Amino acid sequence: MTISYENTGNKDTRSGFGAALLELGNTHPEVVALCADLTGSLKMDAFEKAFPGRFFQTGIAEANMMSIAAGLTIGGKVPFTGTFANFSTGRVFDQIRQNIAYSRKNVKICASHAGLTLGEDGATHQILEDIGLMRMLPNMTVINPCDYNQTYAATLAVADHQGPVYLRFGRPSVPNFTPRDQSFEIGRALIMKEGRDVSLFATGHLVWKALEASRILEAEGISAEVVNIHTIKPLDEESVLTSVSKTGCAVSAEEHQRNGGLGDAIAQLLALKRPSPLEMVAVDDRFGESGKPEELLTKYGLDTVDVVRAARRALARR
């Protein structure tokens, strides 16, 4: 079945996280939250206000925050850490690796301001390597929801999931187009639009771009299937292979380096299980820069038109 997705109004994904965290405060007494001096940016202020005894301000000390979160799980707590994606991964990789992933601690690493769309702050803060870093860690689940509603649903879902999770979302207001009361199944890809000719596998903010691209392709007589890969690890291999078996070629689209991200994961799967043409829409081995989110997506080749071109190239190679 194909649902037609409409933008019900732009919203930031981080606010979906903040709203769901507040909800979890009410429904899950074991949920606690930690933040490293970015409470407002992460939209954790409502939780802090409602549950001050379950909120821990660590100051600008992310390494300490990650290890404290691991320790809190030992007393049965379910900690949600909050800071920018850059400081949630690269800065604290060893703490996550040893104390959380290897130690199998039930920590939810919640990361905002991921990717180029952080915008004007520039490359120091625009991490494009976080999915790769987290995806490499055994025991880690990696989730990158596409809009406000899905981020809300994903945040609720990870609270009931046992084990470490990296939950990635962003800063800008972007189209909100998935259902308000959706269920969220970790590890299950969502077919957003069925198609015959090319599979568009997108994650995060690029899901909307892929949907827009599919409309343009439709007008050219190309039937594109749009698949929302909100869970990058574990990858829904069955859905990916089923789609590519039908279409015969694929495009991956993500706000991340080409190395290590969703495209890499799909390339590995296809190479091993069903060799097929794949084109990648991703940042090509370079750092970002200051600019408006939409300007950056255009300059770095992550816009709707880039998905359209990639689809044409994939089809030509089929």
Place this chain on the structure above:
Amino acid sequence: MMANINDLRNIASQVRRDILRMTHGAASGHPGGSLGCADLMSALYFSELRHSPLQFSMDGREQDLFFLSNGHISPVWYSVLARSGYFPVKELVTFRKLGTRLQGHPTTAEDLPGVRVASGSLGMGLSVAIGAALAKRLNQDSHLVYVLTGDGELEEGQIWEAALFAAARKLDNLIAIVDWNGQQIDGPVEKVMPLGDLGAKWKAFGWEVLGMDGHDMDDILATLRQAREACFQGHPVMILMKTVMGKGVDFMEGTHHWHGVAPKDDELSRALAQLEETLGDY
């Protein structure tokens, strides 16, 4: 299990034998720091900790918790864990061997009773202990959290992030102990990276600071009791424990050479001759 002071000395002698035999058997591992902490660890596991070795639970509700931040001294920890009943003593022979639960550095991956988080990469254990202490506070569990770190380990920046946090949040159910043996891999700590006035530093961060001779069992017991009494008074507690790396084996004492080198056959014999077998070798 409350051993008397003579029992504790005897246990520590056996623990030292275990350390030497384990590292010899594995032809690797870290005997120096392990020997230096044998007295403290015997006192903790056989006298001070309120714990249930036979019913290990990850969450450790209503028990005192211990974390080893300087995970490389795993031999001393494994020895006291086994000897106090967490797992069979005969398992010590598997240390560092393929398929063992006694990994080179402690881990939860193999579900070894007594271990609650992996350690080895330094500087993280104090933060983990803070998290566990916060959880105890939230759970209204009045038991304590102990953590041991190395002295060279204090060169890690995360230690000072944790020092700041614990004092600021008045985390007073936490007792940290520094193994102050003055040695690290590249040489004396005072040469590699001098720590300065450690007592003044921790005091300035807002901790209650106690000193202890890590080889005087009377002082160890008295200081641990003093530390317990200093809890729940608004400050985390730090014990700066003076030790001698390699303590108990004359040719290993006071040098960083034995930080990460296992004794060979003849060295093992010479070392064991200096330590009474009190509980029976594994």
